[in-house]
Amino acid sequence: MSTLKAVRGTRDLLPPETELWNHVESTARRIFARYNFGEIRTPIFEDTTLFARGIGEETDVVSKEMYTWEDRARAASEKAQSLTLRPENTAGVVRAYIEHKLGETGLLQKLFYIGPQFRRERPQKGRYRQFFQIGAEVIGPATAGSESPLRDAEVLEMLAAFLLELGLPPANAVAPGWRLAINSVGSAADRPRYVAALREALREIAPTMCEDCQRRADTNPLRVLDCKVPEDQPKIDALPKIADYLDDASTAHFTAVRAALDACGMAYTVNPRLVRGLDYYTRTTFEFTHDAGLGTQNALLGGGRYDGLSEMLGGPRAPGIGFAIGADRLVLTLQSQAAGSAVGSKADVFIAPVGDAQNPAALKLAQELRAQGMRVEVGDGTFRVKKSFEVADKLARKIVLLGEDEVASGVLTVKDFASGEQRKMTQVELLATAR
RNA sequence: GCGGCUAUAGUUCAGUGGCAGAACGCCGGUCUGUGGAUCCGGAUGUCGUGGGUUCAAUCCCCACUAGCCGCCCCA
Structure with a gap:
């Protein structure tokens, strides 16, 4: 009889490694508390519609990476419900925000979560089918200041403080470390205008580009910007720039975010090609990568603003910004830094x-x-x-x-x-x- | 989902078409209460799974599974 093993893409975490995981999680709780975040725990599975509507029907995550099943109908008259293991947690948090009418408090909701997420991707180092994220969301009615660029900068500064507390400094000329890249993908109105312009420009150029780009030009034009094929780079540089399609408010917002980051002494680069894969992002998007310890999966965490998500899910207008840290990757990074090697006490x-x-x-x-x-x-x-x-x-x-x-x-x-x-x-x- | 590499002791890894190896770890050392980088001895194991070739396969061939690396995408 063959022995049973943890299924592909899942794994057991054992002592003393779990000590490091606890260290990471308790550090997150401690630092986030300083910024007055409270914990939210949402279900591990949700109605499939939540992710289809929130993340986007056409995204890879939704179209081919979800663990979805038909729940058993309890009575003949009942329709079987399609359920899905959460592939990320922002949609669930916003669903809870709407369901519990948290906007009626008139206050900004600052919520963090720690928990497993599920995506059916090909496993490799730092990428698992059950993976763990530590994330946070700032969401609320615009009157509570949820739309303020200050929120964006505050969240980014909190992330830097968290990484620093774990013993991970930013990269500099001589030493490896983390790097912050930011961009603005525009408002809910800007983005479609830009995507349309991009499609228009790609109609001519795309056939000369790599196979993937030809496909992306059709399915998800923003992704073309991410192409890594060297020959395509000059063509991509010649494509319309998102910055030229931002309305005045979005431009002002982005400028204000940068001003606040500068005031805090935060180092970052503006990467006009940084577009996130999920449909709900608007305006600010960002990503922290790390130079050492992770192979190709070098993104430590990512996030951005999602001013329209609540409405997409049938809720009130509730601008927000959030991030998700890949805990598996963070632990890998700490292990490679020896910052996390002092475990196994007696x-x-x-x-x-x-x-x-x-x-x-x-x-x-x-x-x-x-x-x-x-x-x-x-x-x-x-x-x-x-x-x-x-x-x-x-x-x-x-x-x-x-x-x-x-x-x-x-x-x-x-x-x-x-x-x-x-x-x-x-x-x-x-x-x-x-x- | 696609391509490449890999799979041998608890762990890290050698190795051969003809009885399976090292290091570390583990167990024991003239039985009565003393550990650490001493010394001596011992056991490691369906050689990933299932087929095939062969007198004979851990080794060669095929499939499968898993891990790693890259692609896609993403945390």
Whole structure:
């Protein structure tokens, strides 16, 4: 019989690696809290329509990468509902915003999430079919300031603070690090005008370009800008620029975002070709990449503004901006930086009963020490003392020998592995030395 | 979804058409309570799965699966 394995594109996270994951997640919670974000937890699956409408029917994510199934109808009269494992979380958050009428508070909603997402792509390093994102959204009625360029800059500054807190500095001339690229794809009105102009220009040029571009020119013209084929680059440079199609408000918005970033001393580059793959993005889009540790999958996180998404989903006007961090990629990056290598800490003490008659007393001692907050590992009385020492040295900083004498007298024999010093002490003294 | 590379011990990896190897780790060392880079000994395993060629396949061939790299796309 063949043994069962985690399915393609999924994996188990085990200690001590999970320690690093917890570090990343708790750091996100700590930093986001400083910016007054609250946590939202949305369901892991949603009505398929949510993603089709929100992300865009024609996007790759929706058209070929979703885990979708027909839910069982409970009664003959009921229609089976099409459900989908969430491929990203922004649509779900906006759905919740609409459903709970959060706009009626009149306040800006600042929400973050941490959780698994699912896309049926070909797995490779840093890309899994179940992957984890840490994301945040700032959304609310325009009267709450949700449309302000200050929000864009604040979110970007928060991301920089988060990466810095994790020990990841921005790249500079000599050292690798992260890089921030930003762009504006215009308002909901600008974007179609630009796409139309792009289509027009591509009608002539596209046949001379690479195969992929010929296809993209038809299906998703913005993607042509992303082409990496060297021969196509001059042709792409000659295409209409999004900046020339922004209306005054969008241009002013982008200028204001940059001014706020400059004020914070944030380094970034404007990349006019940075268009995100999801339909809901408007105006500001951005991406953080990292030079080291990730192969081709060098995007650490991405995001942007989505002023029209709520309305696309049937809700009130609710401009917003958000991002999603690829936690799998962030962890990979930290591991390659050795910034995350200091994991695998030891227990405070290892209790070694000598003879299995001492087992009950050992468990009682462990219970009491743990109640005082100590991290305790308990061996087994059938272990020879030599083995207890070997195991204890691997797992803990101190060993407590608990033989017949110790149990009778209540005086423990304690050896510290770092100093090699061994002495008798009471339980109270042991607690004091561990502090 | 497409192309390339890979799959051998718990781990990292050698290797051969004829009994399967190293290092690290693991277990044990003249049985009575002392670990760390000492020393001695021991076990590692359907050689990814299923077919085929052959007297004989871990090795050659085919398919499948998985991982990695690249493409597409994206976090």
